[in-house]
Amino acid sequence: MPASHVMRLSRRARSIAENSVRAAAVHRTLYQMSKRPTRTTGIGSILPILVGAGVIAIVPEFAHAQSAAPVEGILDWFVGVLQGNVARSVAIIAVCFLGFLFLTGRMAWQMAFSIVIGIGIIFGAAQLVDAMKSSAGGT
Numbered sequence: 001m002p003a004s005h006v007m008r009l010s011r012r013a014r015s016i017a018e019n020s021v022r023a024a025a026v027h028r029t030l031y032q033m034s035k036r037p038t039r040t041t042g043i044g045s046i047l048p049i050l051v052g053a054g055v056i057a058i059v060p061e062f063a064h065a066q067s068a069a070p071v072e073g074i075l076d077w078f079v080g081v082l083q084g085n086v087a088r089s090v091a092i093i094a095v096c097f098l099g100f101l102f103l104t105g106r107m108a109w110q111m112a113f114s115i116v117i118g119i120g121i122i123f124g125a126a127q128l129v130d131a132m133k134s135s136a137g138g139t
Contacts, residue, residue, distance in 0.1 A: 083123060091119045 081087070094115050101107045121128070 079126075083125070087122060091122070094119065 098107070098112050098115060101112075
């Protein structure tokens with residue numbers, strides 16, 4: 001639709017015309033994206049992985065496992081952040097927020113249960129995982 005015709009239309013009609021032009025542009029873009037070639041999963045894409053695995057298996061220096069201490073240190077720090085003083089402060093603020101909502105009569109019980117259960121899962125995660133591990137026969 002030419003721009004001069006769009007200017008003469010009412011606001012509602014102009015909005016509908018502009019939305020239909022946008023929808024057509026989105027449709028063209030999606031159609032063009034669907035016509036792009038996709039990546040194949042043949043031997044050409046797996047071959048570098050197979051060669052790398054073969055080199056690692058053949059060369060003994062590459063095959064030796066290394067210590068996971070750096071990764072464990074980072075993960076322990078992350079768990080400490082999630083269950084430490086910062087998380088405790090955020091949980092206290094969330095419970096206070098629930099108290100104010102209850103005080104003003106605007107308590108949404110679904111949200112309250114979600115927050116309380118979320119706090120329980122966050123701070124009880126270690127015990128929950130240990131219980132699952134012991135019930136599965138892990139040490």
